[in-house]
Every structure is written in structure tokens, then in C-alpha cells.
Amino acid sequence: MIPLSWYLILSAVLFSLGVLGFLLKRNIITIFMSIELMLNAVNLSFVAFANYWNTHVPPGQTSIIPLSGQVFVFFVMVVAAAEAAVGLAIIIAVFRTRETLNVDRVNLLKL
Amino acid sequence: MIIHQVLFIVFGIICVAGAVNLLVQRHPINSALSLVVVMASLALIYLLLGAEFVAAIQVIVYAGAIMVLFVFVIMLLNAGAEERTRGSQVALFVGVPGMIALAATVGWLLVHSGGQLGGVTISSSSFGETHQIARLLFKDFLLPFEITSVLILIAIMGAVVLGKREN
Numbered sequence: 001m002i003p004l005s006w007y008l009i010l011s012a013v014l015f016s017l018g019v020l021g022f023l024l025k026r027n028i029i030t031i032f033m034s035i036e037l038m039l040n041a042v043n044l045s046f047v048a049f050a051n052y053w054n055t056h057v058p059p060g061q062t063s064i065i066p067l068s069g070q071v072f073v074f075f076v077m078v079v080a081a082a083e084a085a086v087g088l089a090i091i092i093a094v095f096r097t098r099e100t101l102n103v104d105r106v107n108l109l110k111l
Numbered sequence: 112m113i114i115h116q117v118l119f120i121v122f123g124i125i126c127v128a129g130a131v132n133l134l135v136q137r138h139p140i141n142s143a144l145s146l147v148v149v150m151a152s153l154a155l156i157y158l159l160l161g162a163e164f165v166a167a168i169q170v171i172v173y174a175g176a177i178m179v180l181f182v183f184v185i186m187l188l189n190a191g192a193e194e195r196t197r198g199s200q201v202a203l204f205v206g207v208p209g210m211i212a213l214a215a216t217v218g219w220l221l222v223h224s225g226g227q228l229g230g231v232t233i234s235s236s237s238f239g240e241t242h243q244i245a246r247l248l249f250k251d252f253l254l255p256f257e258i259t260s261v262l263i264l265i266a267i268m269g270a271v272v273l274g275k276r277e278n
Contacts, residue, residue: 001112001232002119005225007160009218010123014149016214017130023202023210027193029139029185033146036177037130040153043165051160051231054238066238071247073165077172078259082266084177088184089273095188096276101139104196 007048014041028101032087039080043073119159122152137193139185143178150174160231164241
């Protein structure tokens with residue numbers, strides 16, 4: 001038996017590292033990977049709570065479906081895959097016009 | 112049950128180490144490979160939570176498809192090591208302390224009163240098996256599931272339009 005708070009702390013640590021990467025990194029691809037790290041951290045808390053509700057559904061709360069947390073993770077992964085495809089296409093388009101991946105040099109919407 | 116906790120601690124440490132390495136490395140390909148480490152160890156943590164299907168698609172979709180796309184783009188653009196430029200300092204001097212304060216607050220709350228939440232175990236029942244998720248997905252969540260197919264179609268068209276050369 002592992003306390004639920006351990007999973008939540010791991011999730012919070014991963015999310016904070018993702019935010020720090022988003023703020024501090026200057027390479028647009030690494031910034032994009034930090035966003036994926038944040039999505040993964042949120043997925044971890046979804047799965048942990050899905051398992052938690054399986055055994056801790058309060059009496060009278062029949063509307064809670066314990067497995068819906070895992071279904072949510074499925075939807076988050078679908079959205080992340082779509083986001084990765086579009087985001088990387090945008091990165092390629094930006095690189096084609098600017099010849100750089102540094103976000104400090106990308107400060108105009110249109111050249 | 113002690114083996115359960117040991118496995119959680121080992122893979123949690125690997126996870127955090129991979130995430131820290133993602134921030135420390137200056138070359139994007141090293142960051143991408145440490146993100147693969149994070150995702151693979153997260154898949155093992157999902158297995159500890161009894162989520163077999165989620166662990167499988169974590170490896171197939173995230174560590175497989177999405178990270179291959181990342182590595183492909185890094186190699187396509189021939190991305191070199193990150194340049195050190197001094198742009199806006201707002202993120203460094205406001206964002207980082209704010210983030211650390213937020214993480215410390217959440218961590219303190221969880222350490223302080225997380226014991227009331229109780230614990231998580233691998234249940235012996237068939238919780239998290241693929242056929243149960245399939246039943247939920249095609250019964251209770253049928254409409255969102257169908258809408259995601261439209262979302263993916265739009266994403267494919269967007270990627271093709273954005274990736275096309277203008278001439």
C-alpha cells in the first residue's frame with residue numbers, strides 16, 4: 001500500500017520541473033518537450049485518482065465511475081498527439097522563415 | 112507490499128532524474144532521450160497502479176509515436192546545442208520564485224495532510240483491464256470519443272497545411 005500523496009507529490013514535482021523548463025529553456029523544441037512533461041504529470045494524478053476512487057467511493061456517490069480517470073488519460077494522450085503534430089509543423093514553418101530555434105529571436109508574428 | 116513501495120521509489124527517482132536531466136542538457140536530442148526515460152518509467156508507475164491499458168498506450172503513443180516525431184524534427188532541422196541569450200528576464204526573476212513557492216505550498220499541504228487521503232494498492236479485481244475501458248469508451252464516453260476523431264482529422268490537415276512550402 002502506497003499513500004496516495006506520494007503519487008501526487010511525484011506528479012507535482014514533475015509538473016514543476018515542466019514549468020521551470022518552459023520558463024528557462026530557450027530552444028523552442030525543448031520548451032515543447034517541457035509541455036509534454038507537464039501533460040504526463042497531470043496524467044499521473046489522473047491514474048492515481050482513478051485507482052483511489054475504485055476503493056474509496058463515498059457512500060451515496062453512485063454517479064462516480066471509478067475508471068473514468070483512465071479514460072480521461074486516453075483523451076489527454078489523443079490531444080497531446082494532435083498537439084505534437086501541429087506544434088512540430090509550426091516549429092518547422094518557423095525554422096524555415098527564421099533559420100533559428102531560439103525563442104528570443106522569434107519575436108515578430110510576420111516577417 | 113514492501114516490494115510495491117520499493118518499485119515506486121526506484122521508478123519515481125528515475126522519473127525525476129530524467130526530468131532534471133531534460134532541463135540540464137543543452138542539446139535537444141539529449142533532452143528528448145531523457146523525456147523517453149521519464150515516459151517509460153511513468154508507464155511502469157501506471158502498472159503499479161493497475162492501469163495496464165494506460166501503461167501500454169503510454170509506451171506505444173508517447174514513448175513511441177510522439178517522441179519519434181520529436182527526434183525526427185530535431186534531426187530534420189539539424190538543431191544544435193542551445194544558444195545562451197539574454198532575452199526577457201521576467202521569467203527568471205518572477206516566474207521561477209513563483210513556481211518554487213507554488214510547488215513548496217502544494218508539497219507542504221500534501222506532506223502535512225496527505226495522510227488523511229489513505230493509500231493506493233493494486234487491486235486483485237479486474238480493475239483497469241482493457242475490456243472495461245473499452246466498454247466505458249464506447250458506451251458512456253461515445254460522443255467525446257467520436258469528437259476526438261474529428262480533432263485528429265483537423266490536426267492532420269493543420270500539420271499538412273503548415274508543413275507545406277509556400278510558393
